[in-house]
Amino acid sequence: MFYVPQSAIPGLSRTALGVCAFCALVNRNPTYRRVFYDPFAEQLFRNGSTEGPEVLDQATDWETVLKFADDRSVARRLVASVLWRKTFMQNRALTAIKNGARQIVVLGAGLDTLGLRLSNSHSHIPVFEVDRPETIEAKRSLVSSNFGVPPNVRYTAVDFSRETTLDKLQSLGYDHELGTVFIAEVSLEYVAPPEVADVYTMVRSNGSNETRFLTTYASTAAASQAQKEVDSIGNAVAGVGEPFRFNISPTEVSAYASEQGFSVLEHIFGRRGTEKYLSELGLGPETMDFPMDSLGASSFSLVQLRPT
Template sequence: MPERVKFDQPSSTARLIARSLLFLAQEKRFLELMPPGMLEGTSCFAADNPEARERLARRLRTPVVRLFVKAVEALVLPGIQIHYLLRKLALEALIRDSLANATRQVVVLGAGLDTLAGRLHHEFPDARFLEVDHPATQRAKIELMHDWLAPGPNLYFLYGDLAEQTLDKLLLESPHFEPRSPTLFLAEGLLMYLPVEQIDIILAFVTSHHPANRIAFTYMENQPPAGKPGFEGFRWFTNAWLRWKNEPFTWGLSRNEVESFVRQRDLQLLEHFNATYLRERFLSENETLRNLKPISGESIAFCQTA
């Protein structure tokens, strides 16, 4: 079968996370943590046709490949793959809880190759789901999604570069966004790539349209001694790789700064999760998982308009 989509455009991080989830899914103990549809959707997004997906799955099951990947992970960012999965589980729990209450619209900023909106929009047909991302990523994702499921009438894909365009332009000019609906905004693995001035613009948009608006975002913690954003034990060559891929971390917070940071931007901090919390919540009661240590340094903040 000829290739339909060239995966040289979506971000390197989006591809890495998708393939990390597939790598974990080859082990039953991790697969059992994944919500229904995550594996199927991620598999469709990680390669561009059924044959390529099967080749990728075979490689990820090969013992020598698994040993190599685990060795590289241990050297570069130990615990990063399980961290990717746990942050997705925590964010999904927040979104589900919000949808069960007042939230009627979910906007996923910089959605990448994530499956959340695709999985939830059928389950919550009365809510709107909008994904906003770079045109290259969106075009690839839309085409590949049809190999996974048929998008419903409440799922929308908006094209835009959040590093260059404001939400006023991307959302208010779209007929699919309803500014008068209580909305949950999700910014997973996004804000650390933006300067604080652009982050302020995003947060100002969240607080300026509906009093029940919420936002869940991840942020990098500033690490000693230099106080720069990154994972705990961040290796210099990891930073070099991010710069080479034009995806360096540019913004972070110290953990004790989060509440004051959001308060100054008219937000109330509702929940704050770090790696210790994620481990306790999702791994501690499983004998095969409780000794795993997800990497520290990226935390989750869940806020509501103050």
């Protein structure tokens, strides 16, 4: 069964812990670490998961990380995928800020540390992090006790099925007239399609020329050589009570974005797109610890959108 960590805090998302674990483990690879380093993930995983101390104390170098992945049915490329996911979100967000955006909203923030990572270099940019009540409160507790919450990072709990995200954001000082970077990194996949459409409506209503929507799409029903792996992940997250609910394949991205009132500025998926993006980061096929051919079957997309 695909590995999903146990939570040490009631209500903390186990899939969020899984991504946090991958970020902490990628820190063990010297080459990867030069491209993406998360100085907060290890402590969050260590204290947020009952397995955190044991996993991290055993995975002391990259060889033991690979053994960990192989022993727990985790494809090596999935561990490494935080490289292109996290760098894409951070780099595109910083570009948008350089071009006039003045705030960041992270939807389904989980244990993502973007706000913490930018707190020193961009302390003037407010970062609003949104997630369901149990997860956001667990995150607030973990960050407070381990690092302290930076003044520009603000947490808000939203139940997408019952509450209006915009109202909750505005109560914390979010300005809907300002250019904003909205980020939904493997988070809307867990939300039912009608609520996903509501999120797109909210983002589109911002309307600023500087506003960007950085998001992901994952087709868990993709027919490909990765079907067995995709099914394993889907079954695992469903088994811990966090099933995928929203699926868009790479071939459907453009049409879906257009239906929601967005234009696609960038779409990275599959072997060709991911390999090109990795080369821009200074990572070639020889530096990756999995066959690059396996990316050809990937149904996972990184997308930058702009409201039309």
